[in-house]
Amino acid sequence: MCPRTAKAYEALREASKEKIMQAALEIFARYGFEKSSIRQIASHGEVSLGLMYNYFNSKEDLLIAICQRSMEDVAASFSEANQAGTAKEKLERLVKSSFEILAEHRDFWQVFYSLRSQPGLKERLPESFISWHSAIQAQLKAYLSELQHPNPEAAAWLLFATIDGVAQHNIWESNYPLEHVLDELLKTYLGVDYVTA
Template identity: 30%
Template sequence: MPRTKDEALTEKRRNEILDAAARVFVRHGFHRASMRQICGEAKLSAGAVYNYFPSKDQIIEGLAAREQEEIAELAAYLAETDNAQKALTGAIRLMVEDTNAADARLYVELTAEAGRNALVRERLVATDAALQECLLEAIRRGQAQGSVTKARPAADLLALLTAVYEGFVGRLAVDGDSECKAFAKLAADAVAILLKP
Protein backbone atom coordinates (compact mmCIF):
# COMPACT_ATOMS: atom_id res chain seq x y z
CA MET A 1 0.00 0.00 0.00
CA PRO A 2 1.53 3.36 -1.03
CA ARG A 3 2.37 5.88 1.66
CA THR A 4 0.18 8.90 2.11
CA LYS A 5 1.68 12.35 1.67
CA ASP A 6 1.72 12.82 5.47
CA GLU A 7 3.48 9.48 6.03
CA ALA A 8 6.09 10.33 3.39
CA LEU A 9 6.68 13.74 5.00
CA THR A 10 6.96 12.16 8.46
CA GLU A 11 9.49 9.63 7.16
CA LYS A 12 11.46 12.37 5.40
CA ARG A 13 11.58 14.48 8.57
CA ARG A 14 12.60 11.51 10.73
CA ASN A 15 15.47 10.74 8.34
CA GLU A 16 16.58 14.39 8.32
CA ILE A 17 16.76 14.33 12.12
CA LEU A 18 18.61 11.00 12.15
CA ASP A 19 21.11 12.33 9.59
CA ALA A 20 21.63 15.48 11.66
CA ALA A 21 22.07 13.42 14.84
CA ALA A 22 24.62 11.20 13.12
CA ARG A 23 26.67 14.25 12.11
CA VAL A 24 26.53 15.59 15.67
CA PHE A 25 27.54 12.21 17.12
CA VAL A 26 30.53 12.05 14.78
CA ARG A 27 31.64 15.59 15.71
CA HIS A 28 31.05 15.49 19.46
CA GLY A 29 30.72 11.84 20.37
CA PHE A 30 27.46 10.30 21.45
CA HIS A 31 28.13 10.89 25.12
CA ARG A 32 28.81 14.62 24.74
CA ALA A 33 26.23 15.32 22.04
CA SER A 34 23.14 17.18 23.19
CA MET A 35 19.61 17.31 21.90
CA ARG A 36 20.11 21.08 21.50
CA GLN A 37 23.04 20.44 19.14
CA ILE A 38 20.93 17.94 17.18
CA CYS A 39 18.10 20.49 16.88
CA GLY A 40 20.55 23.09 15.61
CA GLU A 41 22.10 20.68 13.10
CA ALA A 42 18.65 19.67 11.85
CA LYS A 43 17.60 23.36 11.71
CA LEU A 44 14.44 22.47 13.62
CA SER A 45 12.90 23.67 16.85
CA ALA A 46 13.29 21.53 19.95
CA GLY A 47 9.54 20.86 19.88
CA ALA A 48 9.74 19.54 16.32
CA VAL A 49 12.66 17.21 17.10
CA TYR A 50 11.18 16.01 20.40
CA ASN A 51 7.92 15.25 18.57
CA TYR A 52 9.80 12.59 16.58
CA PHE A 53 12.49 11.59 19.09
CA PRO A 54 11.92 12.40 22.79
CA SER A 55 15.53 11.48 23.70
CA LYS A 56 18.95 10.51 22.40
CA ASP A 57 18.07 6.91 23.21
CA GLN A 58 15.10 7.16 20.84
CA ILE A 59 17.47 8.46 18.17
CA ILE A 60 19.66 5.40 18.72
CA GLU A 61 16.54 3.28 18.25
CA GLY A 62 15.88 5.13 14.99
CA LEU A 63 19.42 4.63 13.72
CA ALA A 64 19.24 0.94 14.63
CA ALA A 65 15.90 0.54 12.82
CA ARG A 66 17.41 2.11 9.71
CA GLU A 67 20.34 -0.29 9.93
CA GLN A 68 17.95 -3.23 10.25
CA GLU A 69 16.22 -2.17 7.02
CA GLU A 70 19.57 -2.12 5.21
CA ILE A 71 20.41 -5.58 6.56
CA ALA A 72 17.04 -6.89 5.34
CA GLU A 73 17.87 -5.57 1.86
CA LEU A 74 21.28 -7.27 2.02
CA ALA A 75 19.69 -10.56 3.10
CA ALA A 76 17.28 -10.38 0.17
CA TYR A 77 20.17 -9.70 -2.25
CA LEU A 78 22.16 -12.66 -0.89
CA ALA A 79 19.15 -14.98 -1.07
CA GLU A 80 18.23 -13.96 -4.64
CA THR A 81 21.70 -14.41 -6.16
CA ASP A 82 22.31 -17.95 -7.42
CA ASN A 83 26.07 -18.16 -6.86
CA ALA A 84 26.60 -17.59 -3.13
CA GLN A 85 30.34 -16.90 -3.50
CA LYS A 86 29.72 -14.15 -6.05
CA ALA A 87 26.88 -12.78 -3.93
CA LEU A 88 29.06 -12.60 -0.81
CA THR A 89 31.96 -11.04 -2.71
CA GLY A 90 29.62 -8.47 -4.26
CA ALA A 91 27.91 -7.80 -0.94
CA ILE A 92 31.17 -7.06 0.88
CA ARG A 93 32.26 -4.81 -1.97
CA LEU A 94 28.97 -2.89 -1.87
CA MET A 95 29.00 -2.66 1.92
CA VAL A 96 32.45 -1.07 1.91
CA GLU A 97 31.69 1.11 -1.12
CA ASP A 98 28.45 2.37 0.43
CA THR A 99 30.16 3.29 3.70
CA ASN A 100 31.54 6.82 3.73
CA ALA A 101 34.03 8.16 6.25
CA ALA A 102 31.27 9.79 8.34
CA ASP A 103 29.34 6.48 8.53
CA ALA A 104 32.54 4.70 9.54
CA ARG A 105 33.26 7.27 12.24
CA LEU A 106 29.68 6.98 13.53
CA TYR A 107 30.11 3.20 13.76
CA VAL A 108 33.35 3.64 15.70
CA GLU A 109 31.68 6.18 18.01
CA LEU A 110 28.65 3.98 18.68
CA THR A 111 30.90 0.96 19.28
CA ALA A 112 32.81 2.97 21.89
CA GLU A 113 29.54 4.18 23.46
CA ALA A 114 28.32 0.57 23.68
CA GLY A 115 30.88 0.07 26.45
CA ARG A 116 29.10 2.72 28.55
CA ASN A 117 25.48 2.53 27.45
CA ALA A 118 23.44 -0.69 27.70
CA LEU A 119 20.85 0.46 25.14
CA VAL A 120 23.50 1.24 22.52
CA ARG A 121 25.17 -2.12 23.22
CA GLU A 122 21.82 -3.92 22.91
CA ARG A 123 21.08 -2.25 19.57
CA LEU A 124 24.55 -2.91 18.16
CA VAL A 125 24.39 -6.55 19.24
CA ALA A 126 20.97 -6.95 17.58
CA THR A 127 22.01 -5.39 14.26
CA ASP A 128 25.29 -7.32 14.25
CA ALA A 129 23.43 -10.59 14.91
CA ALA A 130 21.08 -9.92 11.97
CA LEU A 131 24.03 -9.17 9.68
CA GLN A 132 25.95 -12.25 10.85
CA GLU A 133 22.90 -14.45 10.33
CA CYS A 134 22.33 -13.45 6.72
CA LEU A 135 26.04 -13.79 5.87
CA LEU A 136 26.28 -17.19 7.58
CA GLU A 137 23.23 -18.44 5.72
CA ALA A 138 24.81 -17.43 2.39
CA ILE A 139 28.13 -19.09 3.32
CA ARG A 140 26.36 -22.34 4.19
CA ARG A 141 24.36 -22.22 0.96
CA GLY A 142 27.57 -21.64 -0.98
CA GLN A 143 29.25 -24.59 0.72
CA ALA A 144 26.26 -26.79 -0.10
CA GLN A 145 26.30 -25.75 -3.76
CA GLY A 146 30.10 -25.94 -4.05
CA SER A 147 30.75 -22.25 -4.75
CA VAL A 148 32.32 -21.66 -1.29
CA THR A 149 35.21 -23.62 0.19
CA LYS A 150 34.48 -26.40 2.65
CA ALA A 151 38.09 -26.37 3.92
CA ARG A 152 36.99 -24.22 6.88
CA PRO A 153 33.76 -24.32 8.91
CA ALA A 154 31.16 -21.75 7.92
CA ALA A 155 31.54 -19.98 11.29
CA ASP A 156 35.28 -19.49 10.66
CA LEU A 157 34.62 -18.05 7.21
CA LEU A 158 32.04 -15.72 8.73
CA ALA A 159 34.60 -14.50 11.28
CA LEU A 160 37.07 -13.81 8.46
CA LEU A 161 34.47 -11.96 6.35
CA THR A 162 33.50 -9.86 9.35
CA ALA A 163 37.13 -9.02 10.05
CA VAL A 164 37.68 -7.98 6.42
CA TYR A 165 34.60 -5.73 6.42
CA GLU A 166 35.19 -4.18 9.84
CA GLY A 167 38.88 -3.70 9.11
CA PHE A 168 38.20 -1.74 5.96
CA VAL A 169 35.46 0.30 7.65
CA GLY A 170 37.93 1.10 10.44
CA ARG A 171 40.46 2.26 7.86
CA LEU A 172 37.80 4.45 6.20
CA ALA A 173 37.18 6.14 9.55
CA VAL A 174 40.85 7.11 9.58
CA ASP A 175 41.73 7.53 5.90
CA GLY A 176 38.54 9.14 4.62
CA ASP A 177 36.33 8.82 1.57
CA SER A 178 39.16 9.10 -0.95
CA GLU A 179 40.08 5.46 -0.23
CA CYS A 180 36.54 4.09 -0.46
CA LYS A 181 36.62 2.64 -3.99
CA ALA A 182 40.11 1.20 -3.57
CA PHE A 183 39.14 -0.36 -0.24
CA ALA A 184 35.95 -1.82 -1.75
CA LYS A 185 37.94 -3.58 -4.48
CA LEU A 186 40.54 -4.85 -2.01
CA ALA A 187 37.80 -6.16 0.29
CA ALA A 188 36.07 -7.96 -2.59
CA ASP A 189 39.37 -9.48 -3.75
CA ALA A 190 40.17 -10.66 -0.21
CA VAL A 191 36.72 -12.24 0.17
CA ALA A 192 36.96 -13.97 -3.22
CA ILE A 193 40.27 -15.54 -2.15
CA LEU A 194 38.93 -16.57 1.28
CA LEU A 195 35.82 -18.21 -0.14
CA LYS A 196 37.30 -19.83 -3.25
CA PRO A 197 36.59 -23.59 -3.27
Protein backbone atom coordinates in the same frame (compact mmCIF):
# COMPACT_ATOMS: atom_id res chain seq x y z
CA MET B 1 -6.75 27.10 17.28
CA CYS B 2 -4.68 25.74 14.47
CA PRO B 3 -6.99 23.59 12.42
CA ARG B 4 -5.50 21.42 9.71
CA THR B 5 -6.62 18.25 8.08
CA ALA B 6 -5.45 15.00 9.63
CA LYS B 7 -3.48 14.28 6.52
CA ALA B 8 -1.65 17.57 6.56
CA TYR B 9 -0.76 16.89 10.18
CA GLU B 10 0.64 13.52 9.30
CA ALA B 11 2.76 15.00 6.54
CA LEU B 12 4.11 17.63 8.88
CA ARG B 13 4.88 15.00 11.50
CA GLU B 14 6.81 12.90 9.04
CA ALA B 15 8.67 15.86 7.64
CA SER B 16 9.66 17.03 11.09
CA LYS B 17 10.72 13.57 12.22
CA GLU B 18 12.76 13.12 9.09
CA LYS B 19 14.43 16.48 9.47
CA ILE B 20 15.33 15.73 13.07
CA MET B 21 16.71 12.27 12.37
CA GLN B 22 18.80 13.49 9.47
CA ALA B 23 20.18 16.37 11.50
CA ALA B 24 20.93 14.11 14.43
CA LEU B 25 22.73 11.57 12.27
CA GLU B 26 24.94 14.26 10.81
CA ILE B 27 25.77 15.70 14.21
CA PHE B 28 26.36 12.31 15.80
CA ALA B 29 28.70 11.38 12.94
CA ARG B 30 30.63 14.60 13.22
CA TYR B 31 30.97 14.92 17.00
CA GLY B 32 30.13 11.51 18.41
CA PHE B 33 27.00 10.67 20.35
CA GLU B 34 28.20 11.78 23.79
CA LYS B 35 29.62 15.06 22.60
CA SER B 36 26.58 15.99 20.50
CA SER B 37 24.06 18.11 22.32
CA ILE B 38 20.35 18.11 21.81
CA ARG B 39 20.51 21.85 21.20
CA GLN B 40 23.09 21.39 18.47
CA ILE B 41 20.86 18.89 16.74
CA ALA B 42 17.75 21.02 17.07
CA SER B 43 19.56 24.03 15.71
CA HIS B 44 21.18 22.06 12.87
CA GLY B 45 17.77 20.63 11.93
CA GLU B 46 16.10 24.03 12.26
CA VAL B 47 13.60 22.60 14.66
CA SER B 48 12.67 23.65 18.15
CA LEU B 49 14.07 21.88 21.16
CA GLY B 50 10.65 20.95 22.43
CA LEU B 51 9.50 19.47 19.16
CA MET B 52 12.15 16.81 19.34
CA TYR B 53 10.62 15.57 22.54
CA ASN B 54 7.28 15.20 20.83
CA TYR B 55 8.77 12.58 18.58
CA PHE B 56 11.57 11.10 20.63
CA ASN B 57 11.46 10.53 24.36
CA SER B 58 15.15 11.12 24.88
CA LYS B 59 18.45 11.64 23.16
CA GLU B 60 19.04 7.91 23.35
CA ASP B 61 15.63 7.24 21.87
CA LEU B 62 16.54 9.41 18.93
CA LEU B 63 19.73 7.44 18.46
CA ILE B 64 17.84 4.18 18.60
CA ALA B 65 15.36 5.39 16.02
CA ILE B 66 18.18 6.39 13.71
CA CYS B 67 19.93 3.07 14.13
CA GLN B 68 16.75 1.15 13.56
CA ARG B 69 15.90 2.95 10.36
CA SER B 70 19.44 2.85 9.03
CA MET B 71 19.66 -0.84 9.82
CA GLU B 72 16.48 -1.46 7.89
CA ASP B 73 17.91 0.43 4.91
CA VAL B 74 21.09 -1.57 5.16
CA ALA B 75 19.24 -4.87 5.42
CA ALA B 76 17.14 -3.98 2.39
CA SER B 77 20.23 -3.09 0.38
CA PHE B 78 21.84 -6.34 1.40
CA SER B 79 18.97 -8.58 0.41
CA GLU B 80 18.69 -6.76 -2.90
CA ALA B 81 22.34 -7.37 -3.50
CA ASN B 82 22.40 -11.09 -2.88
CA GLN B 83 20.26 -12.65 -5.57
CA ALA B 84 22.85 -13.57 -8.24
CA GLY B 85 24.33 -16.84 -9.62
CA THR B 86 27.09 -19.04 -8.32
CA ALA B 87 28.34 -19.13 -4.74
CA LYS B 88 31.52 -17.38 -5.77
CA GLU B 89 29.56 -14.65 -7.53
CA LYS B 90 27.25 -14.25 -4.58
CA LEU B 91 30.14 -14.00 -2.14
CA GLU B 92 31.88 -11.46 -4.34
CA ARG B 93 28.65 -9.53 -4.62
CA LEU B 94 28.17 -9.61 -0.86
CA VAL B 95 31.62 -8.20 -0.23
CA LYS B 96 31.35 -5.53 -2.88
CA SER B 97 27.87 -4.47 -1.89
CA SER B 98 29.03 -4.15 1.71
CA PHE B 99 31.35 -1.38 0.68
CA GLU B 100 28.76 0.22 -1.55
CA ILE B 101 26.40 0.32 1.38
CA LEU B 102 29.17 1.67 3.55
CA ALA B 103 29.71 4.52 1.11
CA GLU B 104 26.01 5.26 0.85
CA HIS B 105 25.50 5.41 4.60
CA ARG B 106 28.84 6.80 5.61
CA ASP B 107 27.46 8.93 8.47
CA PHE B 108 25.55 6.01 9.87
CA TRP B 109 28.53 3.69 9.82
CA GLN B 110 30.68 6.27 11.49
CA VAL B 111 28.12 6.39 14.28
CA PHE B 112 27.75 2.63 14.23
CA TYR B 113 31.43 1.98 14.73
CA SER B 114 31.82 4.59 17.43
CA LEU B 115 28.85 3.10 19.28
CA ARG B 116 29.99 -0.48 18.94
CA SER B 117 33.23 0.32 20.69
CA GLN B 118 31.52 2.31 23.44
CA PRO B 119 30.63 -0.04 26.25
CA GLY B 120 27.43 0.49 28.14
CA LEU B 121 25.45 1.90 25.26
CA LYS B 122 25.38 -0.85 22.69
CA GLU B 123 23.51 -3.08 25.13
CA ARG B 124 20.54 -0.72 24.96
CA LEU B 125 20.48 -0.49 21.19
CA PRO B 126 17.88 -2.35 19.16
CA GLU B 127 18.15 -6.08 18.53
CA SER B 128 18.85 -5.50 14.84
CA PHE B 129 22.01 -3.71 15.83
CA ILE B 130 23.30 -6.82 17.58
CA SER B 131 21.88 -9.43 15.27
CA TRP B 132 23.47 -7.82 12.24
CA HIS B 133 26.72 -9.44 13.25
CA SER B 134 25.38 -12.95 13.37
CA ALA B 135 23.27 -12.45 10.26
CA ILE B 136 26.17 -11.48 8.06
CA GLN B 137 28.33 -14.12 9.73
CA ALA B 138 25.75 -16.82 8.90
CA GLN B 139 25.47 -15.72 5.30
CA LEU B 140 29.22 -15.72 4.83
CA LYS B 141 29.42 -19.18 6.33
CA ALA B 142 26.71 -20.45 4.03
CA TYR B 143 28.50 -19.14 0.95
CA LEU B 144 31.83 -20.56 2.10
CA SER B 145 30.21 -23.91 2.73
CA GLU B 146 28.77 -23.83 -0.74
CA LEU B 147 32.30 -23.15 -1.99
CA GLN B 148 33.40 -26.24 -0.11
CA HIS B 149 35.69 -24.35 2.18
CA PRO B 150 37.26 -26.89 4.59
CA ASN B 151 36.55 -24.74 7.61
CA PRO B 152 33.64 -22.46 6.76
CA GLU B 153 32.93 -21.42 10.35
CA ALA B 154 36.39 -20.03 11.11
CA ALA B 155 36.77 -18.68 7.58
CA ALA B 156 33.48 -16.81 7.93
CA TRP B 157 34.70 -15.23 11.16
CA LEU B 158 37.92 -14.29 9.49
CA LEU B 159 36.34 -12.85 6.38
CA PHE B 160 33.88 -10.90 8.45
CA ALA B 161 36.69 -9.47 10.56
CA THR B 162 38.53 -8.54 7.40
CA ILE B 163 35.53 -6.74 5.92
CA ASP B 164 34.93 -5.02 9.25
CA GLY B 165 38.56 -3.98 9.55
CA VAL B 166 38.77 -2.65 6.01
CA ALA B 167 35.50 -0.80 6.49
CA GLN B 168 36.78 0.94 9.58
CA HIS B 169 40.14 1.83 8.15
CA ASN B 170 38.29 3.19 5.15
CA ILE B 171 36.14 5.35 7.39
CA TRP B 172 38.80 6.63 9.77
CA GLU B 173 41.64 7.15 7.29
CA SER B 174 41.29 9.78 4.64
CA ASN B 175 42.74 8.61 1.31
CA TYR B 176 42.31 4.95 2.12
CA PRO B 177 43.16 2.91 -1.03
CA LEU B 178 39.89 1.02 -0.90
CA GLU B 179 40.00 -0.16 -4.52
CA HIS B 180 43.36 -1.86 -4.20
CA VAL B 181 42.57 -3.39 -0.83
CA LEU B 182 39.27 -4.68 -2.12
CA ASP B 183 40.98 -6.28 -5.12
CA GLU B 184 43.49 -7.90 -2.81
CA LEU B 185 40.70 -9.06 -0.52
CA LEU B 186 38.82 -10.77 -3.33
CA LYS B 187 41.99 -12.32 -4.66
CA THR B 188 42.92 -13.62 -1.24
CA TYR B 189 39.57 -15.04 -0.26
CA LEU B 190 38.10 -15.99 -3.63
CA GLY B 191 41.18 -16.48 -5.82
CA VAL B 192 41.78 -19.96 -4.55
CA ASP B 193 39.80 -23.05 -5.31
CA TYR B 194 39.02 -24.55 -1.92
CA VAL B 195 38.23 -27.99 -3.38
CA THR B 196 41.64 -28.54 -4.90
CA ALA B 197 43.52 -26.41 -2.37
